Amino acid sequence: MGRIVLEKVTKKFGEVEVIPPLDLTIEDGEFAVFVGPSGCGKSTLLRLIAGLEEVTSGEVKIDDATVTEVPPSKRGLAMVFQSYALYPHMTVRKNIAFPLRMEKMPQSEIDAKVDMAAKSLNLTDYLDRKPGQLSGGQRQRVAIGRAIVRQPEAFLFDEPLSNLDAALRVGMRLEISELHQRLETTMIYVTHDQVEAMTMADKIVVLQAGVIEQVGSPLELYERPQNRFVAGFIGSPKMNLIEGEAAKKRGAQTMGMRPEHIAVSTEAGEFKGTVGVAEHLGSDTFLHVHIDGIEEHVTVRQRGNVNFKYGDTVYLTPEEANVHKFGADGLRID
């Protein structure tokens, strides 16, 4: 079981309030991702759950038991750090066995568990090496191994992939997702990368300045962002957010349209613009279009290869049903 509840949790560093009162529930077995720009308090929130930081007020509950005063190791949680935080002076085997040794588990049991974890993570050949002799991806797996042998109530991941190169990151992303499917244990995952959030999460928690902007499934967030911030943050390429005449006409302060929800024509349309850059990815083409009176360029996604080049005049028309409208307060208007 691993149901984690935060009740009116706040955190102050000195006089600075990094987390204003915050409530959040993460259901047992859920894969929850905390996402937001750097400095939004997502890591702090994770550390509050882990017990590495003390809450200033409020309560942290795991399976209905209040753990606010419980030391980190007694909360039944395992954490994977951004830097992996392996013990550099111990072999892989000793690293993975360490939490079990601390629990004073009999050696034979420890060996069995370590071997099993190593097998499932493809680390069997590396058990007698030290972390310094491993590649980034292998270190990452050792860190995960150290976490899973404890059979925790929940796993906490603090930006675990940000030190890996792009190719490895995709692979590890899949491995962690698969691990979650297999173990069915609660996982809380912190990242600043919305692609990771979208691809891995059951539930995404978008944070900004310590405040939860929206909680929901990836598709909910994508299709119905509650406010301007979430709209601009979730999705790649970004949603085009336009202010002024066009938005006013629709009764909003800001209108948002995703790149794939814009029709392109060479003859007529709502906005007239010129192509700045056309990025050909093969499967898609991204057009970056400059429109008079709109400061930022508008990104348009076209399927396949479309033959536009720098300087071409194009007309853009949004799909009305998929236009997002936001009021002056930044909140969604339906």
Next chain:
Amino acid sequence: MANRTIPRLLQTPAVVLLLFWMLVPLSMTLFFSFIRYVLNNLRRPEWTSPSIENWRGFGNYQYVWNQDSFWLAIQNSILIVTSILFLTVILGVAIAVLINRSFPGLGIVRVLLISPFFVMPAVNAVLWINMILDPVLGLQGIAVNGINEIIAGLRSAPVVGGFFSLWPEFEPISFRATQTSAYAVIMMVTWQWTPFAVLIFMTSLQSEDQQQKEAATLDGAGRWNQFRFLTLPHLGRPIAIVVMIQAIFHLSLYAEIEIVSRGNGNKNLPYYIGELVNNNIGAASATGIFAVILANIVAIFLLRMVGKTLME
């Protein structure tokens, strides 16, 4: 762990010990500096024990302030410290740049260069004042004697003899005298601490950006300009640190002064206090307080200069 008690507990012994070390003896010095307190006085035996009855106010300070020897000691302290700082930094930079390249025996050169730093100050002083600087038996005496003999020999030589007979006989210098003992101290301490400066500058030079230098070469900067505009600014921070650490150590030079001149030569402030402690405790304490004030002025100045870079 978020628990703040344990970290505090762990720091307590160190903080308490240092607090005790700083406060207790210093407050006693402060007290003694305001009373009449001498170790031997047959006429006024009541002055030989520290008592509030013997309150003298600022009398000790006044007394010390009016002593020429006090001002001379301050002057010597400053002369010795600044000379050593100046020499070690110049020599240190020069030698560090000199050995900042790869050549056969670099490892041995480094070991030879650093060695003087580990020689205990007492041995350093004994070695220099006797075996090197002694006007008769030391190397100085031997060298001066040798030169004089060569010149004497050349006087009787044909052709050039007339030229050499114009030369005076060289006199070896005695470094145990009042006017010269400070120079002996400066020499021996510079010998001991230049290696320290070299070591630190050398380490710092190794972290210098080579690409920056290559870029400067392409920009037309010669060797000297590279040194002047790239290397020297790069060494700014280590120089500040070398100055600070040496100031800490050299303001309290004692053994070297004691061994070189046994009180007959240039005295610095610690030595002056050391002499007063033999009898006039009140005056010694007042001088001590002056020394604390002087050290604080230097310390504030130095910590301002270096403190920030240390904390980065």
Next chain:
Amino acid sequence: MAIVAQHTKFSKIAWPVLAWVVALIFFFPIAYMVMTSFKTDADAVKPELLFSFTPTLDNYANMTDNYDYWRFATNSLITATFATLFTLVVSVPCAYAMAFNPTRATKDILMWMLSTKMLPAAAVLYPMIFMTKSLGLYDTKFLIVMVLSLINLPIAIWMLFTYFKDIPKDIIEAGQMDGLNTWGEVREILIPLAWGGIASTALLVFIFCWNEAYWTVRLTTTDAATLSKLIEGNRAPEGLFFGRLSAVSTAAVGPIVVLGWFCQKQLVQGLTFGAVK
């Protein structure tokens, strides 16, 4: 230097030669002292025997008779060893707490500790004599151990602090998640990881203790007198005993100079409080 084309044949030879000359000049006084220690006292002052002489070990053999060397050396060894140990026992926990649980006061405390090094020792000389004499501690090894520890404590804490700061905080936190208490963190993580730093701190503190020449001279007479006191008390009246004096000096500094060779790299980081690496 970096530019190959700038290497002329001259500078390729001249600079290394100059470097060697400078190094030999700096080492010469030590070499001269070691050389003289193998001469008899009579030979030591004869200019004609400066470099050619018949070496003798008499000066070393007679060190005990002439100077009672071993008594002083034992005192030096005992006081420096125990002072180093005590310094570490106090400074390791302190530096650990400062490096991994810094508060806003930590920087100020560190600066204050450093500033205690700037307090002129001479200013508190008499109170120290007075206190230790009234407590019966004057000229005891215990006193010297305490004083040596106190004067080296700030440097030890600074050195250890800079070493500990290099250990990622994540690793300590991973240990906490895995169930370590404070003592466990120190034993399982800190000491194994910072072993090199702790060792070089110990080495440097030991060297400073061994060479200390103010308090060891002023607060001892016979029982706790160290090698500094021995040398200071035998400053060779008019150089009559250069041979034996050189021998005892060589014996006093030899071990430390060799020890110093091994820790010169750590010395830089330590003495500059990690500001130069």
